[in-house]
Amino acid sequence: MYEEISNERKAFLVIDYSRGFIEYCQFKAEIIKKGYFQSRVRIEEHHRQQDGFIHAGVMATMADHTAGYSAFTTVSKDFQILTIEFKINFLRPAFGDALVCRSRVIREGSRIVISESEVFDIRGEEETLVAKAMVTLMVVNKEKLVQKG
Secondary structure: OOOOOOHHHHHHHHHHHOOOHHHHHOOEEEEEEOOEEEEEEEOOHHHEOOOOOEOHHHHHHHHHHHHHHHHHOOOOOOEEEEEEEEEEEEOOOOOOOEEEEEEEEEEOOOOEEEEEEEEEEEEOOEEEEEEEEEEEEEEEEHHHHOOOO
């Protein structure tokens, strides 16, 4: 269903996905195809909130970031992806050993891409859908993203 991307691009995306704040969160890329990105995080105590559930912020960050990378698979290396807006619905509390996020592009455009993410709570061998997000992203030429001090 999803076409393969070059090994060079895939290797870049694996490394790029887990930088900065996402490295701190310990999210890892798993499956990468054009228009599809899957990530995983093994849950540790710092991912949980005061009642022992996986923090909603962890799930929202994972849904947004993974959706961005599903969009990133559809553009050339001259472009970056920035989130414009996202909406997430939390369907039930998550408390398992890991989260898996599966994101797919549902509208591929030259300037705007729309992706959806599903976040699954992994409890032993069982997967439970715990959140679903709709993410609107902007395609921006890298040259226009120069940070000004």
